[in-house]
Amino acid sequence: MNPIRTLNADGLTRRALDKWNLLSFLSLPPPNSNLIVSFSSSNRRKMEAVTAMKPLIKVAAISGSLRKGSFNTGLLRAAMELTKESVPGMQIEHIDISPLPLINTDLESNGTYPPVVEAFRQKILEADSILFASPEYNFSVSAPLKNAIDWASRSPNVWADKPAAIISTGGGFGGGRSQYHLRQIGVFLDLHFINKPEFTLNAFQPPQKFDAEGNLVDEVARERLKQVLVSLQAFTLRLQGK
Numbered sequence: 001m002n003p004i005r006t007l008n009a010d011g012l013t014r015r016a017l018d019k020w021n022l023l024s025f026l027s028l029p030p031p032n033s034n035l036i037v038s039f040s041s042s043n044r045r046k047m048e049a050v051t052a053m054k055p056l057i058k059v060a061a062i063s064g065s066l067r068k069g070s071f072n073t074g075l076l077r078a079a080m081e082l083t084k085e086s087v088p089g090m091q092i093e094h095i096d097i098s099p100l101p102l103i104n105t106d107l108e109s110n111g112t113y114p115p116v117v118e119a120f121r122q123k124i125l126e127a128d129s130i131l132f133a134s135p136e137y138n139f140s141v142s143a144p145l146k147n148a149i150d151w152a153s154r155s156p157n158v159w160a161d162k163p164a165a166i167i168s169t170g171g172g173f174g175g176g177r178s179q180y181h182l183r184q185i186g187v188f189l190d191l192h193f194i195n196k197p198e199f200t201l202n203a204f205q206p207p208q209k210f211d212a213e214g215n216l217v218d219e220v221a222r223e224r225l226k227q228v229l230v231s232l233q234a235f236t237l238r239l240q241g242k
Contacts, residue, residue: 057236059092060127064145064178065135066098069214071169071203072133078216078225079131079167087229092131095123097148108154117151124152129236130164130191131229136178141185149185159189163239165232167199167225169209174200194235199228 061080063073076094083090099116101107107114113121124130135142141149152158166182168175179200183193201221203209209218216222 055089055237055240055242057090057128057233058126059090059129059131059232060124061092061094061131061133062097062145062148063094063133064142065133066144070135071210071214071216072135072167072175074210074214074216075133075167075169075201075225076131078222079229082222082226082229086226087233090229090233093123093127095120097144100144100148100151103147103150111155113151113154120148121152121154121158124162125158127162128240129232130159130162131232132164132166132182134166134168134175134178134182136168136170136173136175139177140181141178145182146185149189153189157189159186159191161190161239162192163194163232163236164191165194165199165228167201167228169201169203171202171204174202176200192235192239194228194231197224197227197231199224 061076063070063076065072067073073094076092080092080094083092097120100120101114101117107117112118132145134145137143149159164186166179168179176198179198185191186193201209201224207218209216209221211217216225
């Protein structure tokens with residue numbers, strides 16, 4: 001019997017098997033319906049294993065707006081939703097900066113800070129990267145955000161060597177000018193901002209961007225936001241050498 005024509009248990013010739021192996025190598029489905037199911041299941045398991053092996057990145061998210069219905073805080077909520085839906089390996093925690101007192105070095109004592117400040121600084125220290133939602137106030141960052149930045153920059157500077165990204169929304173330029181100032185501040189703090197993609201969003205141009213509760217509902221904007229998160233994740237892993 002010609003060995004090339006020998007049938008295996010599935011009824012495939014050796015020549016067909018060779019062809020199947022080539023197709024498998026090219027990630028194309030094999031010529032047998034039973035094997036297609038097996039092949040797809042195997043690929044799915046491999047992808048799940050890769051996802052499980054991806055290091056978890058902890059992101060501290062800070063909104064520069066204290067307003068209850070803040071659109072910038074809404075961006076952070078959308079970012080948290082997106083990480084659960086389509087950006088595995090990333091965990092975002094919104095850090096509320098409203099309890100922080102106005103910075104005053106008289107509140108420091110023997111190298112320690114008020115408990116609420118210490119708790120905030122610890123959250124920043126433990127994070128792998130930072131996500132700022134920065135509204136624009138008078139062509140610059142907001143007072144609450146600058147206050148939070150200043151508290152965490154007190155010795156020792158807990159911002160140092162953290163990867164970071166900025167997202168903004170508002171009228172006109174969509175908060176973009178605040179990002180320029182925040183990047184300048186970041187130079188002194190040794191923050192490392194991703195350069196692209198940039199995210200600014202005019203909250204008042206149609207189609208509707210936010211609902212009545214300040215939640216981001218525009219799908220195009222959500223996709224743009226997702227790309228920022230993917231970029232921050234990749235940059236963080238790169239700086240960590242992973």
